[in-house]
Structure formats: C-alpha cells, structure tokens
Amino acid sequence: MTYQSNRGLRGLLAAAALAAAATMPLKAQAEETYNLALLSDFSGPYADIMPILAGGREAVFTWWNETRGKELGVTLNYKNYETRYDAAQVASLWPGIKSELDPIAVVGLGGPDVAALSERLPEDKIPMFMATAAYGFAWQPDAWIFNPRPTYSHESVGFLNWMREQRGGDEPLKVAILASEASPAYVDMAKGLELYAEEHPEEIDLVEVIYTEVQPTDLTGQMRRVVRAGAEALVIQTNTSIVVAAKRGLQANGANIPIMMSSHNGLPASGGALGGLEQMEGDFEAYGMAIAADEDTPARQFYETLVADYGLEAPWNVVTAMGVSQGLYTVIVIDHAIEANGAEGLTGEKVREALFARTITTEETHGFLPSLTFTPEAPFPLEGLKVNVGTVKDGKITIEATGVDVPHVEKW
Amino acid sequence: MVYFINDIITGALIGLLYSLVAMGFVVIYRASKVFNFAQGELVIIGGFIVWFTTMQAGLSLWLSIPLSLVLAGLVGYAIERIFLTKLIGESVFSMVMVTVGLLILLRGLVLLVFGPAVRPFPIIFPLKPLFLGDMLIPMNLLIGGIITIVAAVGLSWFFNRTRSGLRMTAVAEDHVVASSMGISVKGSIAVAWVLGAILSTIGAMIFLSGKSLTFLASDIGFAALPVALFAGLESIGGLILAGVIIGIVQSLTTNYLDPLIGGSLGSVVPYIIMLAILLIRPTGLFGWRTIERV
Numbered sequence: 001m002t003y004q005s006n007r008g009l010r011g012l013l014a015a016a017a018l019a020a021a022a023t024m025p026l027k028a029q030a031e032e033t034y035n036l037a038l039l040s041d042f043s044g045p046y047a048d049i050m051p052i053l054a055g056g057r058e059a060v061f062t063w064w065n066e067t068r069g070k071e072l073g074v075t076l077n078y079k080n081y082e083t084r085y086d087a088a089q090v091a092s093l094w095p096g097i098k099s100e101l102d103p104i105a106v107v108g109l110g111g112p113d114v115a116a117l118s119e120r121l122p123e124d125k126i127p128m129f130m131a132t133a134a135y136g137f138a139w140q141p142d143a144w145i146f147n148p149r150p151t152y153s154h155e156s157v158g159f160l161n162w163m164r165e166q167r168g169g170d171e172p173l174k175v176a177i178l179a180s181e182a183s184p185a186y187v188d189m190a191k192g193l194e195l196y197a198e199e200h201p202e203e204i205d206l207v208e209v210i211y212t213e214v215q216p217t218d219l220t221g222q223m224r225r226v227v228r229a230g231a232e233a234l235v236i237q238t239n240t241s242i243v244v245a246a247k248r249g250l251q252a253n254g255a256n257i258p259i260m261m262s263s264h265n266g267l268p269a270s271g272g273a274l275g276g277l278e279q280m281e282g283d284f285e286a287y288g289m290a291i292a293a294d295e296d297t298p299a300r301q302f303y304e305t306l307v308a309d310y311g312l313e314a315p316w317n318v319v320t321a322m323g324v325s326q327g328l329y330t331v332i333v334i335d336h337a338i339e340a341n342g343a344e345g346l347t348g349e350k351v352r353e354a355l356f357a358r359t360i361t362t363e364e365t366h367g368f369l370p371s372l373t374f375t376p377e378a379p380f381p382l383e384g385l386k387v388n389v390g391t392v393k394d395g396k397i398t399i400e401a402t403g404v405d406v407p408h409v410e411k412w
Numbered sequence: 413m414v415y416f417i418n419d420i421i422t423g424a425l426i427g428l429l430y431s432l433v434a435m436g437f438v439v440i441y442r443a444s445k446v447f448n449f450a451q452g453e454l455v456i457i458g459g460f461i462v463w464f465t466t467m468q469a470g471l472s473l474w475l476s477i478p479l480s481l482v483l484a485g486l487v488g489y490a491i492e493r494i495f496l497t498k499l500i501g502e503s504v505f506s507m508v509m510v511t512v513g514l515l516i517l518l519r520g521l522v523l524l525v526f527g528p529a530v531r532p533f534p535i536i537f538p539l540k541p542l543f544l545g546d547m548l549i550p551m552n553l554l555i556g557g558i559i560t561i562v563a564a565v566g567l568s569w570f571f572n573r574t575r576s577g578l579r580m581t582a583v584a585e586d587h588v589v590a591s592s593m594g595i596s597v598k599g600s601i602a603v604a605w606v607l608g609a610i611l612s613t614i615g616a617m618i619f620l621s622g623k624s625l626t627f628l629a630s631d632i633g634f635a636a637l638p639v640a641l642f643a644g645l646e647s648i649g650g651l652i653l654a655g656v657i658i659g660i661v662q663s664l665t666t667n668y669l670d671p672l673i674g675g676s677l678g679s680v681v682p683y684i685i686m687l688a689i690l691l692i693r694p695t696g697l698f699g700w701r702t703i704e705r706v
Contacts, residue, residue, distance in 0.1 A: 047523060211679070240530045
C-alpha cells in the first residue's frame with residue numbers, strides 16, 4: 001500500500017467519522033422539548049385541593065412523556081407557578097413565566113387566570129387549557145382559553161332536565177339557586193340558569209335565587225323560603241361552606257331537598273365538611289367529566305395505571321379526576337399538533353390550530369371526558385355536550401347516570 | 413306576618429353575633445387605641461383551637477370549651493408580648509400597622525399548621541331550632557345572643573366600674589401619661605388582647621357550630637366592622653343596639669329586597685349604614701367625643 005493510498009484511506013475514514021459525528025447530533029436534536037406553564041393555588045382558597053389536582057395533571061404528563069412522547073421524540077417539561085387564585089398575582093407573574101419558559105401552552109386553574117390572561121394570551125399566541133367548566137362571561141369566539149366542559153349553567157341545566165325526566169310528569173321542575181356575589185364566576189353560574197329557566201318555563205320553574213356570603217352566618221330563614229316555595233332541587237355550584245350552611249338550614253326546617261353540586265364543591269368535599277359522606281345521601285353532583293365512584297370504568301382503570309406505574313399518589317376522587325382530565329386533553333391536543341406539524345418547531349399557535357382541527361375522542365381521554373369538538377365560536381364544545389350524575393347511596397358515591405344530554409343553552 | 417317577625421328576630425340574633433365579634437375590636441381599642449385589623453383572624457384561631465381540642469384531641473365539650481378559651485387567651489397574650497409590647501410609647505399608627513401584618517401572618521400560620529382543608533366544626537349548640545308557633549329560631553344564635561348580652565353587661569361594668577377597667581381606659585388615652593401615673597401599660601394592653609382573643613373564640617363557637625371551618629370564616633371580622641363603627645369604638649353597651657339594628661336591616665333586606673332585585677344587597681347594607689354613620693356622626697352612636705383645647 002503506497003503513502004498516497006494510505007492518505008486516501010485515512011481521508012475516507014476521517015470523512016466517515018465526520019459524517020458519523022454530524023449524524024449523531026442530528027439524532028439528539030430529534031428529541032424535542034417543550035414547556036408547559038402550570039398555574040396553581042397551593043396557598044389560596046383552593047389550596048386544600050391543589051396538591052391532588054396537581055398530582056393528577058403531573059402524572060399524566062409523566063405518562064405521556066414515557067409513552068407517546070418517546071414515540072414522537074418529544075418531552076413535555078412543566079413548572080408550577082403559585083397564583084394564590086388571584087388575578088393580580090397571575091397578571092404580575094405572566095411576563096416572567098413567558099420569558100422564563102416560553103411555553104407552548106398554559107395549564108390554568110380557574111376564574112382569576114381567565115380574568116388576568118384573556119387579553120394577553122391572544123397577543124402572545126399561547127393557548128390555556130382549564131380544568132373547570134366554562135363561564136358565560138368568557139363565552140367569546142376566537143378564544144385562546146379553553147374548557148373541556150361547557151359552562152356551569154349548561155351542566156346544571158343538563159342535570160335538572162334529567163331530574164325532571166326521572167320525576168316524570170309535564171310540570172316544570174321547581175328549582176332554587178343558592179349563589180354568592182363574592183366572585184363573578186359564582187354570579188355567572190346563576191345567571192345562565194336563570195336565563196334558561198326564563199326561556200324554558202315549561203321545563204324549569206325558578207322559585208328562588210338567593211345570594212349569600214362564602215361563609216354564611218345562618219341560612220335557616222333563606223332555606224325556609226326555599227321550602228315554602230316547594231323547591232324540588234337546590235342548585236349550589238359555589239363552595240363547600242355554602243353547601244354545609246344550606247344543609248344545616250334545610251335540617252333546621254325539617255326538609256330534605258336534593259342539592260346539586262359541581263365538581264369543586266361536590267359530594268366528597270361537602271360530605272367531608274359536614275362530618276361524613278352519609279350526610280349527603282340523596283344529593284347529587286353533576287358535571288361533564290367522569291364521576292370518581294367505585295365502579296370499574298375505563299377512567300378508573302387509567303387512574304390505577306397512573307398510580308401503579310407513574311407515581312400518582314392522589315386518591316381516586318373528583319379533584320384527581322379533574323387534574324387527570326385536564327392533563328389528558330392538554331397532551332392529546334399537543335399530540336394532535338405534533339402529528340399534524342411534526343415534532344419540530346411546535347408553537348402555541350399550532351397547538352391551538354390542532355384543537356380546532358380534530359375531535360378529542362372519549363377513548364383518547366380514557367373516558368374521563370366525552371368526545372370534544374372545539375370550534376372557534378366558543379371556548380368549549382358547543383355540540384354533543386354530556387354530563388354525568390353522581391349521588392350518595394348507603395354512604396358511598398355511585399354513578400347515577402352517564403352521558404346525560406345537555407340541551408342548547410343560549411348565550412347570556 | 414309571623415314570618416316577618418321571625419325574620420326580625422333572626423336578624424337581631426345575627427346582629428348580636430356581629431356585636432360579640434365587634435366586642436373584640438372595642439375591648440382592644442378601649443385599652444390601647446389600636447384598631448385590630450386581625451380580629452377576624454382571631455376568630456379563626458379560636459375556631460381552630462376549638463376544632464383541635466374537640467375533633468382532634470377528642471375531648472368532651474365540657475372540657476374542650478374552657479380549655480379552648482384558656483388557650484385562646486394565651487394566644488392573645490403571646491401576640492401582645494411578641495408584637496406589641498415593644499411598640500408601647502410609639503405612635504398608634506405603628507401598632508395598627510402591626511395588626512395588618514398580623515392579619516397576613518395569622519392567616520398564613522393557620523394554613524401552615526392546620527392546612528387548607530374545609531373541616532367539620534363541632535356541634536356546640538343544638539342543631540334543632542326553637543319553635544315558637546310558626547316561628548323558628550336557630551339555637552346557636554339564640555344562645556349566642558344571650559351570651560353576647562351577658563358579655564356586654566359584664567365588660568361594661570368592668571370598664572366603667574372597676575379600677576383595672578378604668579386603668580385600661582387611661583392607657584388608651586396616652587401611654588406615656590398612663591405610665592407616669594404608675595399604670596402598667598403593658599399589663600393593660602395584654603389584658604385587652606387576652607379578652608379580645610377569648611371573645612373571638614366564643615364568637616367562633618356561635619358562628620361555626622355545626623358548620624364548616626376554613627380561613628374564609630375570618631370574613632366575619634369585616635361583617636362586625638360596621639357594628640363597631642356604628643356603635644362607636646369605645647362603647648361596649650352600644651354594640652348591642654348597633655348589632656341589633658344592623659342585623660335586622662340586613663335580614664329584612666336579604667329576605668324582602670334581595671328577591672326583588674336579584675342580588676345580594678343584604679351583604680352590602682351594613683357597610684352602607686357604616687358609611688352613612690361615619691358621614692353624619694363620625695364617633696358613632698355612642699362613641700366618645702373628644703374635646704381638644706388648644
């Protein structure tokens with residue numbers, strides 16, 4: 001072998017080594033990382049449920065990273081930001097969050113996040129995914145903030161129509177609402193139902209609308225009005241303390257009108273605050289999400305997987321279900337966005353486009369949510385809305401009804 | 413008509429509960445000229461002490477109630493010793509600002525020590541209401557009303573007829589002058605905080621009996637504020653009348669006006685009365701008018 005041919009061989013080897021070296025970083029670059037900003041309340045009014053909710057959504061991100069994320073070559077990083085459920089706090093934190101994380105999506109918690117960021121997110125082109133039901137005041141087209149559930153009023157209307165069907169007869173269902181002016185969201189919950197009752201007197205006869213404080217002194221007098229008006233259902237979608245005070249007020253009046261609650265103040269929370277779930281016997285919780293009952297459902301099975309394999313420590317309850325639901329529809333939208341655009345260069349805008357482009361099926365969310373078809377007309381799906389109904393029987397939460405249709409509710 | 417009278421009675425009893433909480437404001441103010449912004453938080457601390465001794469420690473009510481009152485008094489004493497003693501002789505404004513800091517600190521401490529969960533509060537008073545014909549009176553409010561009147565009479569006597577009470581009034585006038593007259597300013601202010609904490613704990617028991625306990629319950633401190641200002645910040649006896657008036661107006665508004673307007677005017681009306689009284693008579697109905705000669 002001549003010197004020339006040796007040089008040629010060395011050159012060839014060097015070229016091969018260079019090519020290999022050049023290829024290796026390319027492979028590493030294929031592992032894309034995107035950030036999610038999680039807005040949390042560990043020290044404010046929802047501090048009691050926050051660790052559970054956070055546990056649910058974080059376990060889903062871990063699950064996704066280790067399954068679909070690995071297949072797609074994408075890792076989702078996340079960071080919690082303490083908002084104390086305060087709009088001013090959210091607004092002041094947001095510029096820092098944006099510059100620190102450059103998130104492709106925000107995972108929000110409640111009304112203050114909506115109030116603080118509804119004007120900012122369209123400018124920053126970052127979508128926010130909520131866990132809760134939606135609000136009438138945020139029912140606007142071209143949203144950047146999305147809810148997997150319709151408004152609280154949609155959910156209460158769905159439940160009340162189901163209750164009327166269960167009761168039978170043509171008469172409208174006599175309903176009372178107990179709300180509070182402590183939060184615009186609480187007022188909104190009542191206003192939507194009021195409007196629906198006004199437009200559908202053949203279905204709902206709203207006999208009382210009572211506003212009270214978030215920790216009422218005494219509701220005996222107010223509950224007497226409700227009883228005298230012949231209410232067949234009492235809707236309380238505000239907080240646990242109001243449910244407890246209403247229950248005591250009803251007991252003082254010797255009445256037992258079924259109370260309908262939402263997810264955040266539902267049967268376990270209110271039962272716990274009353275001293276036991278058995279005190280909620282015959283009351284209901286209704287929302288467009290899986291009921292965390294003992295029954296063996298696909299949602300329950302997925303929860304068990306998260307516990308067994310992905311470090312979820314939260315108990316099986318409605319708050320965990322909210323966190324898991326929120327995590328699931330967030331990662332599925334991102335998944336859809338990656339499938340449509342590829343793993344590289346994903347942006348908040350592309351994630352939002354993916355939300356409108358494809359239906360999130362109930363199979364994809366393991367039955368935690370009904371199939372969700374978002375449109376630019378509203379921040380939540382407008383068609384195919386369903387609610388599930390849970391109740392307490394023999395001291396245990398059971399699923400009373402699933403897939404209850406929600407009728408069309410006019411915007412208010 | 414029966415229901416109307418019932419609403420008046422219930423309103424008056426709720427007003428008396430506000431009076432009891434407001435008594436905490438007045439006792440501390442009369443002894444130190446300090447307006448305690450953390451009064452609602454003292455109610456919460458008292459509530460958690462009662463909850464802990466009954467629900468956690470499992471003591472019977474006969475044991476836990478007096479024990480809670482003693483513990484609450486100790487908390488009041490500790491607050492005074494840690495945060496306020498060193499400010500004696502300084503401007504009243506400094507002390508008031510300390511109470512604002514206390515509000516935030518106590519709320520944070522409650523979250524840190526007890527956590528944020530909504531808890532069932534023990535049933536101190538019977539849940540079954542008193543029935544008078546068609547009228548229905550909540551027992552916790554009825555017994556609470558009696559306790560408030562007894563406390564008001566007792567404290568009025570203490571402040572107006574006893575040497576210790578008169579000393580506390582002198583301290584409120586001027587710390588330095590009171591000291592120079594041989595009055596223990598520290599002792600007087602400490603007694604006021606102990607009394608304030610005990611009254612708040614009694615208020616918590618009446619307010620929360622059979623309901624739920626969260627830090628949101630501190631809002632009753634704000635609900636009691638109009639009563640304290642309406643009565644005049646120095647008048648313990650005046651609190652009864654002010655509380656009854658505000659409670660009745662609030663109850664009638666809640667039960668008869670709110671359904672018509674579809675809102676919660678009942679929650680706002682005490683503050684409207686408060687602003688009106690501050691405009692017309694800044695010292696309140698029974699507050700002291702200070703005559704200053706230059």
